[in-house]
Amino acid sequence: MKGLRVAVAVLAAGLVSSAVPLRGQAGYQPAPENLAARRWFQDARFGMFVHWGIYSVLGDGEWVMNNRKIRAAEYEKLPAFFNPVDFDPAAWVALVKAAGMKYVTITSKHHDGFAMFDSKVSDWDIVDRTPYKKDVLKMLADECHRQGIKLFFYHSQLDWHHPDYYPRGRTGHDTGRPESGEWYRYLDYMDAQLEELLTGYGEIGGIWFDGWWDRPEADWRLAKTYALIHRLQPAALVGSNHHRRPNPGEDFQMFEKDLPGRNTAGFNDQSEIGDLPLETCETMNNAWGFNITDRSYKSTKDLVRYLVRAAGNDANFLLNVGPMPNGKIQPEFASRLKEMGDWLSRYGESIYGTRGGPVTPRPWGVTTQKGDTVYLHVLDWPDETLSLPKLPGKVTAARFVKDGSRAAFVEDEAGVRVKIPAAMRDDTDTVLALTYQSS
Numbered sequence: 001m002k003g004l005r006v007a008v009a010v011l012a013a014g015l016v017s018s019a020v021p022l023r024g025q026a027g028y029q030p031a032p033e034n035l036a037a038r039r040w041f042q043d044a045r046f047g048m049f050v051h052w053g054i055y056s057v058l059g060d061g062e063w064v065m066n067n068r069k070i071r072a073a074e075y076e077k078l079p080a081f082f083n084p085v086d087f088d089p090a091a092w093v094a095l096v097k098a099a100g101m102k103y104v105t106i107t108s109k110h111h112d113g114f115a116m117f118d119s120k121v122s123d124w125d126i127v128d129r130t131p132y133k134k135d136v137l138k139m140l141a142d143e144c145h146r147q148g149i150k151l152f153f154y155h156s157q158l159d160w161h162h163p164d165y166y167p168r169g170r171t172g173h174d175t176g177r178p179e180s181g182e183w184y185r186y187l188d189y190m191d192a193q194l195e196e197l198l199t200g201y202g203e204i205g206g207i208w209f210d211g212w213w214d215r216p217e218a219d220w221r222l223a224k225t226y227a228l229i230h231r232l233q234p235a236a237l238v239g240s241n242h243h244r245r246p247n248p249g250e251d252f253q254m255f256e257k258d259l260p261g262r263n264t265a266g267f268n269d270q271s272e273i274g275d276l277p278l279e280t281c282e283t284m285n286n287a288w289g290f291n292i293t294d295r296s297y298k299s300t301k302d303l304v305r306y307l308v309r310a311a312g313n314d315a316n317f318l319l320n321v322g323p324m325p326n327g328k329i330q331p332e333f334a335s336r337l338k339e340m341g342d343w344l345s346r347y348g349e350s351i352y353g354t355r356g357g358p359v360t361p362r363p364w365g366v367t368t369q370k371g372d373t374v375y376l377h378v379l380d381w382p383d384e385t386l387s388l389p390k391l392p393g394k395v396t397a398a399r400f401v402k403d404g405s406r407a408a409f410v411e412d413e414a415g416v417r418v419k420i421p422a423a424m425r426d427d428t429d430t431v432l433a434l435t436y437q438s439s
């Protein structure tokens with residue numbers, strides 16, 4: 001009887017520990033250079049997301065292998081058709097800069113497992129399998145370093161091609177792989193590729209993980225992987241698109257297709273906001289990877305307003321492009337990016353280097369802050385007078401950022417009221433700068 005009770009207790013303890021695998025790098029203390037990189041990241045506020053892989057050949061998004069139930073052996077025909085002869089990293093980075101973006105996050109490996117770099121631990125990569133035979137990540141990394149743009153890698157933990165990604169999770173069931181495999185051998189492989197990415201491409205901004213959600217119950221050995229990254233490049237920021245509160249060892253928190261705390265896309269039901277730098281990613285049409293028939297382009301106005309709302313929620317905006325199989329970024333994307341850059345060349349002071357402002361997001365818009373200046377981003381306001389609660393100090397000046405002209409305001413016990421004449425209103429965003437004297 002006693003023996004039985006002990007056995008039950010041991011079994012229960014075993015169940016608990018396997019049901020709740022230790023997540024993250026326990027006891028992680030970010031290095032000083034990592035903390036500095038987090039501040040840089042928050043100051044940057046705007047980056048380019050790039051989903052590029054052999055799937056672009058099919059023009060049907062990056063999930064095409066899973067969605068169309070393409071077997072691994074069939075998918076292996078694709079690399080032979082991927083020959084991006086028009087890929088011009090200098091032109092990409094020039095576009096990044098013209099858009100006013102400060103960093104790039106590109107797919108080193110998406111769920112199809114195909115490495116867009118010259119991996120030595122696999123031949124399922126761009127150099128070994130495509131007629132192009134060049135390491136596009138290396139070309140892009142060199143150009144980013146030349147032009148002062150930080151480069152992050154999106155790396156999929158989920159893998160629809162590797163035989164050792166087993167047991168399978170929620171996706172990747174129709175690939176024709178044998179129903180067997182060594183999970184930890186797969187994780188060794190993933191770590192080996194990450195080591196290649198963190199040692200062969202110069203200084204890297206960070207790793208943007210995705211795919212954890214395919215097997216939430218699995219032992220992902222995050223502690224080992226995160227420690228490896230922080231050991232190789234202490235300033236590299238680790239983030240994961242797991243839609244949960246961040247785990248120890250993560251350096252920023254991301255939100256997919258939603259502002260922090262919102263859940264309109266249905267992905268972020270468990271995304272409690274933590275205390276790390278925040279980032280939200282969004283598509284320019286509805287696709288991440290190149291989709292030839294997706295015409296649902298967002299307007300420049302809506303994209304600018306998303307950037308503004310992100311900044312007002314203290315988050316970065318990572319805006320996606322899915323380059324074409326020839327290596328070019330389609331004109332519908334390029335033109336919108338340049339227009340956003342034009343907007344930022346005038347209003348950048350209210351975005352870059354700011355943090356979410358002292359007035360939380362309101363129906364009329366958001367605020368950002370830098371030093372003793374609060375920026376009002378009036379996105380929707382039908383009235384002439386905008387009422388604000390008291391700011392952290394007495395307001396000494398108010399101006400419209402558009403032309404520097406003075407804005408009339410009154411301040412009393414209740415707060416500040418600012419006059420916004422109809423003539424000064426801007427459909428996209430009416431930006432005012434209020435300077436206060438710290439008390």
Ligand code: JFZ
Nearest residue numbers: 051062063210213241256267281288
């Ligand atoms: C993921 C990727 O699957 C997608 O291809 C893209 O890279 C995007 C940025 O990130 O999107 C998700 C994430 C989670 C789920 C589905 C898509 N999920 O939980 O089912």
